[in-house]
Amino acid sequence: MEEKNYFAWLSIDDGKPVKFAELADMMAKALHPSDDEWMDYGVARVNLEQELPQAVQRGELVVRNPAGLGRHTFPVGQSLKSSVVLPQDLIPFLGARSIGLRIVKQQAEARSIDWEYWRAMRKAKEWQACALSLGLDPDSMKGHPQAWMAGPGSGQLFTSDSFPSTDAQVKFEKRLRLLRANRYDRAVFTPPLTQYSSLGPDEVLLSEFAAWGQSVGWPDMPPELVEMAKPVALPRSTKEAKPFAPKTRIEPQGGDSLTPTIWTICYDLRDAGKKVTAGPVMAELKRMATQKIHPLTCTTAGGVKYEYEKGDEQELTAPQLDKRVQEWRKVGG
Structure with missing residues (x-):
């Protein structure tokens, strides 16, 4: 739809979800931007504060959990107030009300990765490896203060400003889920045994991760990480000094699912x-x-x-x- 067909425009920063608690104010200001429209703005805001929760309940507006950006399953009360809305979810909702959405591109902050450090480290936590695969500096990422709301086993979650864009955040979370789903593939990754290996339960060898990332088709990995994609054996304990060579493994015949x-x-x-x-x-x-x-x-x-x-x-x-x-x-x- 052309710009002239919209009654008003709402501008948001690229890559930053909109806080639901601020949406009524933002929409009211978009509808009545002039200082001499303050009374109209006030009426619009009051009406929107009533309308928006109803729109969520009717399924017209999708809100998401700020920890992980998954679709909110119980958006009521304080949970609704603390939820966020992504631009792609906001566009159809605003469009139905003749309001356009302008996404203001922000210059991404330079995030310098200390590749010498990671080459020497040779291993990384799962989320750190996924960040490196996108050219993001793990040391610059900020943990989300509401990560605990995602429940146990959800792993590390980060604020939206840890990423240069929403697309980068979504891609990071997808890569992390994919890695965790394949983490116990013994044909690809060295098994993490916390008590018996220098690899922690949520750590991977960067050499194995880089090779696996190439195999699943990630063409945008930084060249510094791609260069690590070669077989480098990590000793299973501090006593071992030579590469690990597994013995023959025979599959069980019978038994149960465990x-x-x-x-x-x-x-x-x-x-x-x-x-x-x-x-x-x-x-x-x-x-x-x-x-x-x-x-x-x-x-x-x-x-x-x-x-x-x-x-x-x-x-x-x-x-x-x-x-x-x-x-x-x-x-x-």
Whole structure:
């Protein structure tokens, strides 16, 4: 639609979501921008403060959780006031009211990445790696003060001004979700075993990450990161000085939905030169359960719970796990 067909225009900064609590004021000012229209502005604002929540409830206006920018599932009361609106969600809503939206391009702040540091570090947290893949300096990103509202296991969340644009923020979050979905692919990534490796549970080798990023088709990775995409072995412990060479792994025959996970942990411990017993295996299962990594669902006082066949939930206790480890040892030990 041409500019002349709009009754008024609302301007927002590029890459910054609009706070829902400020939207009524912004729209009223767009409709009545002149100082001598202050009475009309006041009436419009009062009306909009009543209309906007109703529009949200009717589904005409989409609001999002400020922590993660996911669509808000319960936009009422204080939760609605603290929500945000993205430009793409605002355009059709304003257009239906003959208000146009102007997005003011801002000069992105230069974010210099210390590539020498990351080359020497060789590893990074998942979110740091995804930031580097977009040319964003992890040290310049700001944690969101309401990240706790996203719940446990949601990971690190950042304010919108950590990104040069909304598109960059959306792309970052998609890459992070994709990485976490593939993090336990042993054919691609070195497994993170907090107690038995220099890799933390949410860390990746940058060499492996860069190679994987190329394989999934990320053409915009900085050349400095692309150069790291070569096989570099990280010792599994401070005692090891030579690259890790995994032994043969035999897949389990039979068992239930949790058996492959147990066997994988046993193999990882064995290949790291560690003693394979129920204790360290249970510790890793509990860590995975807190992150709800399938099929694990939660921890219990005696062990963990996991999703069994047909969606049923079963508990695995330490004595039961010990028997399973003994079964694995007959084949893989």
